[in-house]
Amino acid sequence: MYPEDQGVERWDVLVGATWEPDYRALADYLIERMSKELPADALMQVGRVIAVVPDAEAVLHLVRQHPVVHGQVELYVRQLFGVAVSRACLITAQLAPALVPVA
DSSP states (O other): OOOGGGSOOOEEEEEOOTTOOOHHHHHHHHHHHHHHHSOHHHHTTEEEEEEOOTTSHHHHHHHHHSOBSSSOEEEOOSEETTEEOSOEEESOBOOOGGGSOOO
16 A cells, blocks of 8 residues: 555555466556446556566565465565555455476
């Protein structure tokens, strides 16, 4: 979310998926889905949609520490990917099959 001193709380939505290598297309897809699923007042709370590299070490570390599938996990952190945050939630975070270590 944006820092509280800006007076407006807006969500930054981060998305990363191995099934869509084009980050702009991935962000556009998520925006389209959110537009269909969320009411207008909820959409107004979205500040921006950011595509992240799903196999970046910081993303992999986060997913390994907090796996969640179609649920919600609140993270109690002050920074996420080098950005100060006041609140962070994971809705779905799981490793792609190709990124799961073979035992």
